[in-house]
Amino acid sequence: AQKITQTQPGMFVQEKEAVTLDCTYDTSDQSYGLFWYKQPSSGEMIFLIYQGSYDEQNATEGRYSLNFQKARKSANLVISASQLGDSAMYFCAMREGQSGATNKLIFGTGTLLAVQP
């Protein structure tokens, strides 16, 4: 069965520094997708970045990049130049199933990031 593991319950980072949030996954599917979402205290899940299993290049979106290591089954999120507004809960998620399927998401337990001034 598909599973997402986030082993860091909480992380601290100094403002303007980079931080890496870890995510490992388990699946027997050949085609899958990996996501990162941000959840501020308000509760809304904000989509950050997506990586398809067949994408050869690591995904990047502004200050966010996804370090995809397929052989290790890891999909770590790197946030560069941290800002105070980055303080939030971060969830790694995996899309289950191939194109045309439900595409429901399986989430990890999250990492709470605190950016310190």
Added chain:
Amino acid sequence: DTGVSQDPRHKITKRGQNVTFRCDPISEHNRLYWYRQTLGQGPEFLTYFQNEAQLEKSRLLSDRFSAERPKGSFSTLEIQRTEQGDSAMYLCASSHPGLIYEQYFGPGTRLTVT
């Protein structure tokens, strides 16, 4: 485009009462998902609609839960005979037919059962 909206944002109810939540997806998004998030956990999938058809239900969705999307636009999630274990955040997400992998979430409905 105002994003996914959910109503109400908060609901407090007594055990045994029925509650209904509403989700309005982003216009032209034909796929709609419901998830449940308990404290300290990531969201868990409950059910999925493509247009008005409910195509998948999780085993988490007991007989007390029912979801509808009658005209393929907004969706409702009803919980009958609520239990304290139903206390959670209920999240709705939608996706566009051309970008099926990107799910956009609403602000959620936080349910507290006393």
